[in-house]
Amino acid sequence: MEVTDVVCPLCGCVCDDVVVEVEDNKVTKVKGACAVGKSKLMGHGRITSPAIRENGVLKDCSYDEAIKRAAEILAAARRPLMYGWSSTVCEASKVGIELAEEIGAVIDNTASVCHGPSVLAIQDVGLPSCTLGEVKNRADLVIYWGANPAAAHGNHMKRYSYISKGYFLPEGKKEKKLAVVDVRETKSAKLADVFIRIEPGKDYLVLSALRALLLGYDDVVPEEVGGVSKKDLLELVQMMKETKFGIIFFGMGVTHSRGRHNNIVNAIQVTRAAHKHTKFNIMPMRGHYNVNGFNQVCTWETGFPFSVDLSEGYAWYNPGETSSTDLLMRGECDAALFIATDPGAHFPGESIRHLSKIPVIQIDPYANPTTEFADVVIPAAISGIEAEGTVYRMDNIPLRLRKMIETEYMTDEAIMKGILKETRLLTLSRRL
Amino acid sequence: MQTIRLKLKEEVTGRNARIPVDASLLTPDKLFGKRESEIKAVNVWWGNRKENTGELFDVSVEGEAGSAEEVKIVMDGDLSRVKHIGEGMKAGEIEANGDVDMHCGAMMAGGRITVKRNADCWAGREMRGGELVIEGDAGDNLCAMYRGEMTGMTGGKVVVGGNAGECVGQYMAGGEIQIKRNADILAGLNMKGGKITIEGNAVMPGADMTGGEITVKGKVQDMIPSFKFVETTTVEGEEYKKYLGDLAMTEKKAKGMLYVR
Numbered sequence: 001m002e003v004t005d006v007v008c009p010l011c012g013c014v015c016d017d018v019v020v021e022v023e024d025n026k027v028t029k030v031k032g033a034c035a036v037g038k039s040k041l042m043g044h045g046r047i048t049s050p051a052i053r054e055n056g057v058l059k060d061c062s063y064d065e066a067i068k069r070a071a072e073i074l075a076a077a078r079r080p081l082m083y084g085w086s087s088t089v090c091e092a093s094k095v096g097i098e099l100a101e102e103i104g105a106v107i108d109n110t111a112s113v114c115h116g117p118s119v120l121a122i123q124d125v126g127l128p129s130c131t132l133g134e135v136k137n138r139a140d141l142v143i144y145w146g147a148n149p150a151a152a153h154g155n156h157m158k159r160y161s162y163i164s165k166g167y168f169l170p171e172g173k174k175e176k177k178l179a180v181v182d183v184r185e186t187k188s189a190k191l192a193d194v195f196i197r198i199e200p201g202k203d204y205l206v207l208s209a210l211r212a213l214l215l216g217y218d219d220v221v222p223e224e225v226g227g228v229s230k231k232d233l234l235e236l237v238q239m240m241k242e243t244k245f246g247i248i249f250f251g252m253g254v255t256h257s258r259g260r261h262n263n264i265v266n267a268i269q270v271t272r273a274a275h276k277h278t279k280f281n282i283m284p285m286r287g288h289y290n291v292n293g294f295n296q297v298c299t300w301e302t303g304f305p306f307s308v309d310l311s312e313g314y315a316w317y318n319p320g321e322t323s324s325t326d327l328l329m330r331g332e333c334d335a336a337l338f339i340a341t342d343p344g345a346h347f348p349g350e351s352i353r354h355l356s357k358i359p360v361i362q363i364d365p366y367a368n369p370t371t372e373f374a375d376v377v378i379p380a381a382i383s384g385i386e387a388e389g390t391v392y393r394m395d396n397i398p399l400r401l402r403k404m405i406e407t408e409y410m411t412d413e414a415i416m417k418g419i420l421k422e423t424r425l426l427t428l429s430r431r432l
Numbered sequence: 433m434q435t436i437r438l439k440l441k442e443e444v445t446g447r448n449a450r451i452p453v454d455a456s457l458l459t460p461d462k463l464f465g466k467r468e469s470e471i472k473a474v475n476v477w478w479g480n481r482k483e484n485t486g487e488l489f490d491v492s493v494e495g496e497a498g499s500a501e502e503v504k505i506v507m508d509g510d511l512s513r514v515k516h517i518g519e520g521m522k523a524g525e526i527e528a529n530g531d532v533d534m535h536c537g538a539m540m541a542g543g544r545i546t547v548k549r550n551a552d553c554w555a556g557r558e559m560r561g562g563e564l565v566i567e568g569d570a571g572d573n574l575c576a577m578y579r580g581e582m583t584g585m586t587g588g589k590v591v592v593g594g595n596a597g598e599c600v601g602q603y604m605a606g607g608e609i610q611i612k613r614n615a616d617i618l619a620g621l622n623m624k625g626g627k628i629t630i631e632g633n634a635v636m637p638g639a640d641m642t643g644g645e646i647t648v649k650g651k652v653q654d655m656i657p658s659f660k661f662v663e664t665t666t667v668e669g670e671e672y673k674k675y676l677g678d679l680a681m682t683e684k685k686a687k688g689m690l691y692v693r
Binding site: 077078079080103104105120123124202204205208209211212215217220221222225258259262265266269273310311312317318319320321330331332333334357358 | 447448449450451452454477478479480481513534553554572573578579580599617618621636639640654656657658659660661678679680682683
């Protein structure tokens with residue numbers, strides 16, 4: 001059976017034009033997805049059964065037993081952390097936030113080690129942005145800054161930006177210009193009309209210089225800024241002034257280098273300065289397919305997008321203090337729940353050492369390094385293949401993931417509802 | 433004078449998880465007039481539950497006070513997981529004998545806090561008055577603001593004996609900060625008023641400033657490229673280059689002054 005218009009559950013591009021063939025309840029062929037998206041849709045090794053660690057060894061158990069044990073751990077905790085949420089659907093996040101409020105947890109998603117700095121910057125100065133559809137149809141200048149879509153967002157250029165053909169740009173890339181700013185010549189940089197190579201950690205300076213040049217204060221800007229000559233900066237500024245519709249896409253190269261969220265504030269201010277001359281936009285290259293969706297749900301539920309501390313009965317939001325790696329590095333948490341994520345592979349060593357000392361609950365379709373130290377392991381259905389639900393693309397467009405395959409695995413939403421119900425029984429008896 | 437001694441019990445931070453205690457209710461003005469037994473009964477947050485102060489701290493009270501000004505709180509023990517020390521205090525004195533956790537002296541309006549060692553991030557956040565002395569190093573966001581706030585410190589004086597972290601005095605609008613050693617990147621970011629003196633080195637100071645004054649007595653690494661050189665001037669017998677900025681905020685708004693050697 002051929003399934004068309006499949007929505008890919010991999011990266012923030014959320015391509016919704018993938019074609020999948022399903023035979024005997026298995027995906028047998030994938031067309032239109034990039035290599036990484038295809039690999040995910042084709043499927044690979046799964047956690048086979050719920051399990052609880054006893055004397056250092058994971059022992060298979062029923063879903064009910066694993067959910068009850070998870071609830072006991074969370075209800076007893078004084079400083080629990082609930083982290084992940086970016087590779088699952090909004091419906092699961094919604095229940096997760098309800099649980100976090102019930103137990104006074106810190107709830108956080110992978111944005112806190114990804115585009116969290118962008119979210120902070122957006123709160124400071126706003127975000128002059130647009131949809132990817134507008135980029136495809138209108139943008140004649142595309143700038144990738146500290147981002148390498150050719151490697152990380154396989155279909156981004158083809159579907160939405162430089163290589164795509166748009167309504168007002170029917171000739172595609174012949175009518176467009178591509179500029180790449182990075183510390184090394186990436187695969188994406190090789191395609192660019194202009195490549196600006198900056199010294200690592202100097203993004204902030206280069207962005208300030210661009211603002212001054214766009215505002216017409218050429219005389220104050222020195223001959224070289226952050227390893228870039230003033231001549232090259234003026235050339236980029238000229239390209240920006242001449243465009244009809246420009247867009248800056250930025251990635252981890254700016255959010256996690258020296259200056260972090262302040263780099264993004266500065267990049268957004270560059271966009272504003274460009275408005276003196278033309279229409280300009282800016283957009284973060286969000287990583288996981290629903291990292292944005294958690295931020296949406298968390299904002300409408302708590303008022304803040306991630307790293308929300310509900311321990312004192314109200315939402316306190318302070319990345320740097322309430323963000324997962326900071327909490328774990330400081331050894332603050334006494335229990336942790338991880339859903340649809342793998343801190344075992346991605347977090348700093350010091351925080352993993354702390355996780356080895358406290359009870360850890362893992363909810364995931366796949367075994368990963370986190371499974372090695374998890375005390376309760378609960379396998380889940382794969383969202384977008386075995387479960388449906390809502391996700392948000394990098395440009396804030398909500399899309400509905402489809403279910404193509406029947407499964408015995410519980411969905412993330414059902415698991416979270418189960419844990420919430422069991423936890424409430426325990427917290428209620430504590431209050432009585 | 434009255435001295436209230438609060439010593440954090442070892443078992444509070446000596447476990448697997450080092451869960452912070454919220455000390456915002458333990459200020460001279462909030463404890464003034466309370467007997468020892470009443471202080472022990474003050475409910476403070478420890479993680480997601482409230483505990484009596486007497487469960488977490490050894491408490492003792494000496495002497496009498498006629499007003500909050502006459503109350504001195506001396507804090508001992510491992511204070512590296514005690515947050516919000518002296519937050520919002522209006523009068524009296526706090527002496528913290530050790531490293532203190534985040535938000536020490538945040539929103540403080542009066543009185544004096546002395547931290548004998550280092551202070552973690554957000555010390556003096558949105559401070560309005562009084563004096564905060566950190567004898568060791570200060571973490572990031574000293575005298576800056578809560579996420580999303582557009583105004584940081586507005587009054588009072590802060591002295592740091594050692595180094596300070598990133599974004600000293602972000603969105604500062606008044607008051608005075610003195611750093612005896614070096615400041616990390618972006619000191620005085622978005623500064624609108626007040627005065628920052630850095631006796632050591634600074635990196636990218638004054639970005640996006642629209643008012644106030646920053647003086648760097650040591651070296652400046654990575655000068656922001658959108659500042660306008662005004663003149664060479666002499667301050668306290670030393671020669672400084674005076675810059676106006678930040679022009680990236682437009683010339684009309686760029687009323688900040690940056691003095692560098």
